[in-house]
Amino acid sequence: MSAAALDRHRLSVCDILAAIEDGALAPADVVAESRSRITARDAEVGAFVTLADETASAIGGPLSGIPVGIKDIFDTSDMPTEMGSSLYAGHRPRFDATLVSMARTQGAAIVGKTVTTELASLDPAGTNNPAAPGHTPGGSSSGSAAAVAAGFCAAAYGSQTGASVVRPAAFCGIAGFKPSFRLLPTVGMKTFAWSLDTAGLFAASVRDVALFADLLTGRALRVRDELSLAGLTLGFYRTKLDDSIEPAMVDALDRTRRAAEKAGVRIIDLDEPGALEEGRDAHTAIQGYEASRALMHEQRSGGDSLGPKVKAILDDGAGYTPEEYDIARRAARVARKAANGLFESVDAIVAPSAFGPAPKGLSSTGDPTIAKLWTLTGNPVVNVPGLATENGLPLGISIVARFGRDARVLAIAAGLERTFSGV
Amino acid sequence: MSAAALDRHRLSVCDILAAIEDGALAPADVVAESRSRITARDAEVGAFVTLADETASAIGGPLSGIPVGIKDIFDTSDMPTEMGSSLYAGHRPRFDATLVSMARTQGAAIVGKTVTTELASLDPAGTNNPAAPGHTPGGSSSGSAAAVAAGFCAAAYGSQTGASVVRPAAFCGIAGFKPSFRLLPTVGMKTFAWSLDTAGLFAASVRDVALFADLLTGRALRVRDELSLAGLTLGFYRTKLDDSIEPAMVDALDRTRRAAEKAGVRIIDLDEPGALEEGRDAHTAIQGYEASRALMHEQRSGGDSLGPKVKAILDDGAGYTPEEYDIARRAARVARKAANGLFESVDAIVAPSAFGPAPKGLSSTGDPTIAKLWTLTGNPVVNVPGLATENGLPLGISIVARFGRDARVLAIAAGLERTFSGV
Numbered sequence: 001m002s003a004a005a006l007d008r009h010r011l012s013v014c015d016i017l018a019a020i021e022d023g024a025l026a027p028a029d030v031v032a033e034s035r036s037r038i039t040a041r042d043a044e045v046g047a048f049v050t051l052a053d054e055t056a057s058a059i060g061g062p063l064s065g066i067p068v069g070i071k072d073i074f075d076t077s078d079m080p081t082e083m084g085s086s087l088y089a090g091h092r093p094r095f096d097a098t099l100v101s102m103a104r105t106q107g108a109a110i111v112g113k114t115v116t117t118e119l120a121s122l123d124p125a126g127t128n129n130p131a132a133p134g135h136t137p138g139g140s141s142s143g144s145a146a147a148v149a150a151g152f153c154a155a156a157y158g159s160q161t162g163a164s165v166v167r168p169a170a171f172c173g174i175a176g177f178k179p180s181f182r183l184l185p186t187v188g189m190k191t192f193a194w195s196l197d198t199a200g201l202f203a204a205s206v207r208d209v210a211l212f213a214d215l216l217t218g219r220a221l222r223v224r225d226e227l228s229l230a231g232l233t234l235g236f237y238r239t240k241l242d243d244s245i246e247p248a249m250v251d252a253l254d255r256t257r258r259a260a261e262k263a264g265v266r267i268i269d270l271d272e273p274g275a276l277e278e279g280r281d282a283h284t285a286i287q288g289y290e291a292s293r294a295l296m297h298e299q300r301s302g303g304d305s306l307g308p309k310v311k312a313i314l315d316d317g318a319g320y321t322p323e324e325y326d327i328a329r330r331a332a333r334v335a336r337k338a339a340n341g342l343f344e345s346v347d348a349i350v351a352p353s354a355f356g357p358a359p360k361g362l363s364s365t366g367d368p369t370i371a372k373l374w375t376l377t378g379n380p381v382v383n384v385p386g387l388a389t390e391n392g393l394p395l396g397i398s399i400v401a402r403f404g405r406d407a408r409v410l411a412i413a414a415g416l417e418r419t420f421s422g423v
Numbered sequence: 424m425s426a427a428a429l430d431r432h433r434l435s436v437c438d439i440l441a442a443i444e445d446g447a448l449a450p451a452d453v454v455a456e457s458r459s460r461i462t463a464r465d466a467e468v469g470a471f472v473t474l475a476d477e478t479a480s481a482i483g484g485p486l487s488g489i490p491v492g493i494k495d496i497f498d499t500s501d502m503p504t505e506m507g508s509s510l511y512a513g514h515r516p517r518f519d520a521t522l523v524s525m526a527r528t529q530g531a532a533i534v535g536k537t538v539t540t541e542l543a544s545l546d547p548a549g550t551n552n553p554a555a556p557g558h559t560p561g562g563s564s565s566g567s568a569a570a571v572a573a574g575f576c577a578a579a580y581g582s583q584t585g586a587s588v589v590r591p592a593a594f595c596g597i598a599g600f601k602p603s604f605r606l607l608p609t610v611g612m613k614t615f616a617w618s619l620d621t622a623g624l625f626a627a628s629v630r631d632v633a634l635f636a637d638l639l640t641g642r643a644l645r646v647r648d649e650l651s652l653a654g655l656t657l658g659f660y661r662t663k664l665d666d667s668i669e670p671a672m673v674d675a676l677d678r679t680r681r682a683a684e685k686a687g688v689r690i691i692d693l694d695e696p697g698a699l700e701e702g703r704d705a706h707t708a709i710q711g712y713e714a715s716r717a718l719m720h721e722q723r724s725g726g727d728s729l730g731p732k733v734k735a736i737l738d739d740g741a742g743y744t745p746e747e748y749d750i751a752r753r754a755a756r757v758a759r760k761a762a763n764g765l766f767e768s769v770d771a772i773v774a775p776s777a778f779g780p781a782p783k784g785l786s787s788t789g790d791p792t793i794a795k796l797w798t799l800t801g802n803p804v805v806n807v808p809g810l811a812t813e814n815g816l817p818l819g820i821s822i823v824a825r826f827g828r829d830a831r832v833l834a835i836a837a838g839l840e841r842t843f844s845g846v
Contacts, residue, residue: 077720091517094510101719187617187717191610219745294610296524297500322642 006033010174011154013066013208020065027065030154031109034067038111038152046127047147050079051112061107062215069147069156072113073120073190074100083190084116084125084140087302097188099157099199102216111153114143117365119295120159120192123307124365131173132393135358138168139365141202145172148202155212156202160375161192161287163354163368165200169383170353170396171366175209175417177201179406181378184217193290195329196283196375206382206417210410221407223414230264232412235346237400239272241370246356252387252395256350259419270342270349279335280373285328288317332376336403339377343402348412353383353396371398380406382413386420429456433597434577436489436631443488450488453577454532457490461534461575469550470570473502474535484530485638492570492579495536496543496613497523506613507539507548507563510725520611522580522622525639534576537566540788542718543582543615546730547788554596555816558781561591562788564625568595571625578635579625583798584615584710586777586791588623592806593776593819594789598632598840600624602829604801607640616713618752619706619798629805629840633833644830646837653687655835658769660823662695664793669779675810675818679773682842693765693772702758703796708751711740755799759826762800766825771835776806776819794821803829805836809843 003024005015011034019025035051042048049072075081075093082088096104103110115127117140127142129135130150137146141158145168148156158165160178169176177200184199191197201216203209207223214222236257245253257267292299292314299306299314306314320328342349352370359366374381380403383396399416401409426447428438434457442448458474465471472495498504498516505511519527526533538550540563550565552558553573560569564581568591571579581588583601592599600623607622614620624639626632630646637645659680668676680690715722715737722729722737729737743751765772775793782789797804803826806819822839824832 088517094514095720095724098716098719101723102716105719182618185617185713185716187614194608194610195605217745290608293521293525293608296521296528297518300524301518322640 006030008151010148010151010204011067012204013154013212016065016154017211025065027109030065031067031111034111034153037150041150042152044128045130045146045150047114047143047150047152048112049082049115049143052079052110061105063103063212064107066108066155066212067111067153068103068108069112069114069144069153070100070110071141071144071157071159072116073159074157075188076100076110076113079113081113084118084120085302086305087298093188095188098185100188106215114147114156116140117142118307119298119310120161120164120190121307121310121313122365123309124362126362128362129172129358132171132358135360135393136171136362136365138171138358140164141168142365144202145169145174145176148172148174148204154203154208158200158202159189160198160200161196162283162375163371165202166353166371166381166383166396166398167366167368169202169385171358171394173385173388173394175203175206175385176383177209177213177410178375178381179213180380180403183406191294193287194294195290196287198375206384206410206414210414213410221410223411226418227411227415228264229260229412229415229419232347233266233268233345234260235268235270235342235349237270237272237349237351239370240277244355245352248389249352249354249356249395252397253350253352255387256397256416260416263415263419268346270346273338275334275338276373278331279338279376282328282331282335283372283376285320285324286332286376288313289320289325289328290317292317336377339379340402348409349400351398351400353398357389357393357395374398374400377403379403380409382409384413384417384420386417429453431574433571433574433627434490435627436577436635439488439577440634448488450532453488454490454534457534457576460573464573465575467551468553468569468573470537470566470573470575471535472505472538472566475502475533484528486526486635487530489531489578489635490534490576491526491531492535492537492567492576493523493533494564494567494580494582495539496582497580498611499523499533499536502536504536507541507543509728510721516611518611521608523611529638537570537579539563540565541730541733542721543584543587543613544730544733544736545788546732547785549785551785552595552781555594555781558783558816559594559785559788561594561781563587564591564623565788567625568592568597568599571595571597571627577626577631581623581625582612583621583623584619585706585798586794588625589776589794589804589806589819589821590789590791592625592808594781594817596808596811596817598626598629598808599806600632600636600833601798601804602636603803603827606829614717616710617717618713619710621798629807629833629837633837636833644833646834649841650834650838651687652683652835652838652842655770656689656691656768657683658691658693658765658772660693660695660772660774662793663700667778668775671812672775672777672779672818675820676773676775678810679820679839683839686838686842691769693769696761698757698761699796701754702761702799705751705754705758706795706799708743708747709755709799711736712743712748712751715740759800762802763825771832772823774821774823776821780812780816780818797821797823802826803832805832807836807840807843809840
């Protein structure tokens with residue numbers, strides 16, 4: 001049995017489920033195709049660290065036939081969970097993380113564990129970017145984004161403490177969904193900084209990630225109708241970091257603006273309020289303080305075996321006092337309120353997902369600075385794929401909505417994605 | 424070497440550290456005394472599930488010489504962590520929980536893992552109450568409260584999703600400190616319900632628990648001066664549950680009121696606002712929904728091997744929809760704001776820690792209903808020991824303060840404790 005859904009370069013959640021519904025495809029076909037692609041091509045991508053022995057999606061359920069990759073910081077009872085760190089070599093959790101259990105309960109086929117940077121931090125792990133070979137796929141959810149971009153699986157789990165979902169999605173030219181803080185349970189996911197860590201999802205398109213999120217959580221998140229963008233107000237977000245935005249991204253933002261205007265959107269410019277500028281600065285103290293506590297034992301045990309970037313974050317973080325941490329937390333609270341206030345005048349915010357396309361080489365996962373603000377504030381963000389540089393490197397645009405408006409951010413992002421593809 | 428600090432029935436953090444400072448006691452003496460007491464008497468109490476092989480407090484540090492018991496839901500790299508459940512028999516985590524690392528870093532001697540009810544829920548685990556033999560010590564932090572009450576260790580870790588720190592402290596006649604939500608990191612502590620789970624501390628007296636918390640966290644939490652209660656306003660909290668308060672507790676609240684008035688406190692009565700009544704009701708939905716997700720894999724694997732009470736919570740919890748959960752979360756947010764509002768008119772709230780003293784027998788850990796509200800709101804609570812029934816059963820009084828005012832709640836609780844002891 002075959003179907004058009006499997007002829008494509010990337011696996012689409014929407015297309016696969018439609019083909020299964022139509023009887024054109026059986027769940028086992030998709031899983032077999034996924035395994036065969038991984039076997040054939042993962043040596044050049046390096047997206048997976050462990051493959052599941054058996055991924056039969058036998059129990060049925062709404063996600064039956066959807067091959068899923070799991071970032072290797074989520075506990076799995078049937079595969080090692082190594083956190084990208086030699087400290088966790090061969091580590092076998094007794095039970096699945098909550099999100100892993102939820103995927104299995106809904107019938108998804110977990111095909112393997114994907115490469116993460118060490119302890120989900122900034123030291124690159126060697127995964128290549130399928131959409132821009134020789135360039136970083138971003139991080140820390142490097143393997144998950146690469147696995148979806150390479151067409152190895154239809155969805156994948158990531159996590160974001162700074163910009164580790166939005167950035168790899170942007171660099172790999174796929175959809176990334178960082179939901180409102182705590183929409184997706186993080187139980188059984190390795191902690192880096194407890195007030196920032198956010199589980200997120202990857203899929204080929206915004207519609208795909210929305211349908212996957214809907215079926216995974218039982219929440220009404222799918223893009224139900226072709227939302228008309230006409231009449232919406234989008235705010236283009238301007239910050240003091242804008243001087244660092246690369247020309248290709250400036251151009252992508254211009255194209256986004258023109259496409260939105262053509263679709264009947266009212267555009268306004270939003271200058272970053274001071275409270276949000278201070279919130280972005282507070283991220284460093286909160287992440288450092290919490291990471292140095294969350295990973296206190298690993299830091300003591302790991303010593304110089306830890307990667308230099310994660311080691312620096314932990315060493316610096318240990319220097320923050322509780323008083324400095326409390327000041328940063330208060331700044332974060334003020335920033336969250338200010339973020340809410342932005343949505344008095346706009347339906348959603350448009351911002352760059354990164355300063356530019358994926359940097360060349362695999363020695364850095366890129367800069368999270370511009371996107372990490374929305375992790376601190378907890379607002380839902382979707383990376384919209386579809387734009388690229390003249391040389392074909394993906395450029396990602398972020399749509400940000402009010403806290404708790406996850407269905408809305410997905411719907412608006414899907415509308416924008418459609419204007420990019422010209423459909 | 425010996426010292427008066429070790430002649431007492433209970434081990435006092437303040438007295439031990441003063442004796443060590445004076446040179447009257449060496450840290451190793453206290454640890455040896457702790458081990459000897461446990462060996463001699465834990466067969467009749469049942470406070471510990473595992474004893475550490477070696478508890479030398481060799482590295483120095485401000486908590487050097489303080490023997491600590493750790494509830495067996497906190498990961499320890501040198502001892503099994505069995506969660507009170509056959510599902511975790513022999514489970515060995517690779518790294519210490521953050522709070523365990525923090526205690527070791529400060530020089531505390533971790534003497535063993537204390538008995539928890541299964542998965543920190545409501546099924547009793549057989550620990551006896553040293554302050555009321557034949558009565559429950561409360562739960563879920565049964566072993567930690569019993570270990571401090573029996574004089575086995577000077578401090579112990581607990582956790583509270585409903586009333587699992589405040590209630591056992593009350594039933595065992597010791598101090599229990601449930602800090603503001605997230606003051607103590609829960610990384611490496613088993614999750615039951617992520618928006619409620621709060622790590623907490625036990626010690627013999629309020630001054631002891633405050634000094635321990637201060638040295639553990641590096642926060643200014645110790646009771647520095649003998650706070651005068653004169654001029655403070657305390658609100659006695661009245662709810663629709665008051666009809667269920669037992670006569671002995673009604674009497675204890677009356678005695679508290681008279682002692683406070685005598686100390687120059689202004690007393691007012693506070694009727695529970697509707698928003699907080701609804702908050703207490705919302706606790707059931709939030710706990711059930713989150714526990715059934717946090718423990719999804721354990722529920723599936725455990726089946727009928729799970730205790731009936733935890734099984735019922737998980738089975739009921741699985742029935743809540745995301746929409747019902749969101750409604751409960753909104754009620755919780757409204758309740759938190761209403762709780763803040765209460766402290767416009769009072770410095771702290773006085774409330775019963777339980778409906779009465781520890782129930783007879785070991786077949787129940789008692790009723791958490793009256794205390795669980797403050798877990799939902801995240802306010803800091805201290806159980807003040809010192810009162811008892813005519814038959815000598817401990818009765819616990821809770822002091823509750825505004826969110827983030829942990830030093831204040833400890834200071835006021837210490838002041839009240841002093842009026843109880845008549846010093």
